[in-house]
Amino acid sequence: MATQSISSQDAVDVDAIRQIVSKNFSTSVEHLKNLARIPSVAWDSFDPIHVRRSAEAVAELAKELGFDDVRIATAPKSDGAEGSPAVLARKPAAPGKPTILLYAHHDVQPPGDRELWDSEPFEPEQRGDRLYGRGAADDKAGVMAHWSAIRALEESTPDHGLGITLFIEGEEEAGSPSFRNFLETHREDLAADVIVVADSANWSVGTPSLTTSLRGMLGAEFEIRALDHAVHSGMFGGPILDAPILAARLVASLHDADGNVAVAGLEQRDTATVEYDEEQFRSDSSVVDGYRLAGSGKITDRLWNRPAISLIGLDVVSVANSANALIPQVRGKLSVRLAPGQDPVAAGEALRTHIEDLDLRGAEVRFTVTEAGSAYLQDAEHDAAARLMNESLQDAWGTDPVNTGIGGSIPFIADLKELYPSAHILITGVEDPDSRAHSANESLHLPEFEKAITAEALLLARLAAGGLGASSPE
Ligand SMILES: [Zn+2]
Structure with a gap:
């Protein structure tokens, strides 16, 4: 495995690579258009033949690159059923050279309501700079x-x-069950020494970014029992x-x-x-006019770097059945x-202590953590691969990249971190804020796409040239 010091000289010809990408x-x-014509939705209610066709198309493309070990592979889900086909290609x-794992997924979200699309969802159409x-x-x-x-x-x-492993999953939008x-x-x-996960977004058209943090998550249930049975309210x-x-008292105490x-x-x-422009955030989130946003500090910190608690379910008598x-x-x-950075187990205990310490008049209170997912945090300044990636983004865009977070989680990042603790993980992306992934009129900004390719090609060239530092014997 390579060590983590960064090499001082850059033997990579940036212009030559830019020109090859452009040609x-x-x-x-x-x-890309050929792949996007395949309706590869991996949800159970959709015909799996399309995900299979899409895996075959990706495998063909991998063979074109000269990979000699190209496989379409599956693994069982936790219920024993077979997962969707992934493509695995290796060189x-x-x-003395490092190995890089390149991850993306070839399955897609369902198209949703056709009426909301301005063109056929599975017939890619270029309008202006964007491919829809x-x-x-x-x-x-x-x-x-x-x-x-x-x-x-x-x-x-x-x-x-360079050792290269291409790993293209076929069920990410279905929750990666296998x-x-x-x-x-x-x-x-x-x-691998370095893992590139190309499934995120850049900050804006013109500003590249590396995603360096993901929030963790907890699911928790509470139950309050005050009486053995219902009694007359009068x-x-x-x-x-x-x-x-x-x-209501319990919930109100959380903020x-x-x-x-x-x-x-x-x-x-x-x-x-x-910073996330407040007007933009208001419109993206659809808060009603007059709604005052909660919490203090930058909106981006509130979304990426601070905890958030939402009440997502409540079992109580409905108004129609109320007596x-x-x-x-x-x-x-x-x-x-x-x-x-926060440990989810410690967070679950903090929440338990908070709830147990509340004065709920001695009612019986039960609290259970049902789900926990680790957060992800990268020190981009000190991680050798992140520095190479930031340098490559800078060369491709001619602009300083920004490090961004994601408020949600990508559960498999925690799995990768756990199985390959010494690998550098880079979360990159081709999307921009107008890409509308998962919605109608999903699109890609083509000039940004070309820059994203250039940046990744520069990263590969820098890794091949020893950018991670002098390699040490295994
Ligand atoms: Zn995705």
Whole structure:
């Protein structure tokens, strides 16, 4: 494995690589269109033949790049059923050279309501600078960014010696049900020094970014029992606060008056260097006019670097079925997002302590953590691969890249981190804020796509040239 010091000299010819990417760009776009014509939705309710066809098309493209080990592989889901086909293509590293794993996914979201699209979802159409179609961005453009970058490396430096593993998943939009088993089954084949996950977005058209943090998450349920059975609200109301009223007190205690999370032990780290325009955020989120946003600090910090708690389910009597009775029992579910760096087990305990310490008049309170996912945090300044990536983004765009976070989680990043603790993970992307992945009129900004390919090709060339530092014997 390579060590982590960065090499001082850069032996990479940036202009030559840029020109190769540019010369091949129309081919990249043609291949992208062909992939985007395949309705490869991996959801159970869709015909799996299309995901299979899409895997075959990706495997053909991999063969074109000269990979001799190209496989379409599956692994069982936790219920034993077979997962969707992934493509695995490998080129072993020359002695002393690092191996890089390039991840993207070839399955797509369902198209949704056809009426909302301005062109056929599965017939990619170019209008202006953008290519419209389901998967044109998420994530068939990620697949083609890898393909095009490898091709540029092969052309510019045929004797690069870099080990390359192309891993194109086929069920990301279906929740990656067999991903963990796939990693474990193919653990040796997937081992790498650097992992590039091309499934995120750039900050804006013109500003590239590297995603360096993901929030963690917790699912938790609470149950409050105040009475054995319902009783008449006129006969018994007064000395007794019923279970829904106590639940309201519990829920209200989770935030302070300004809407900041008020659970001791839930961490925050305000490190965002970019700001989400408030008007834009209001329109993207659809808050009603007059709604005052909760919490303090930058919106980006509130989204990426601070905890968030939402009440996502509440089992209580419906209004239609309501009677004049005190309700004995209530159950609720919380969705909690955690600041990068926070341990989800510690966060679950902090929330438990908070709830157990509340004065709910001695009612019986049960609290259960049902789900926990680790956050992800990269030190981009000190991670050798992140520095090479930032340098490559800078060269491709001619602009300083920004480091961004994601408020949601990418559960498989935690799996990769766990199975390959020493690998450098780079979360890159081809999307921009107008890409509308998962919505109607999904699209890719083509000039940005070309820059994303150039950046990745530069990264590969820099890794091949020893950018991670002097290699040490295994
Ligand atoms: Zn995606």
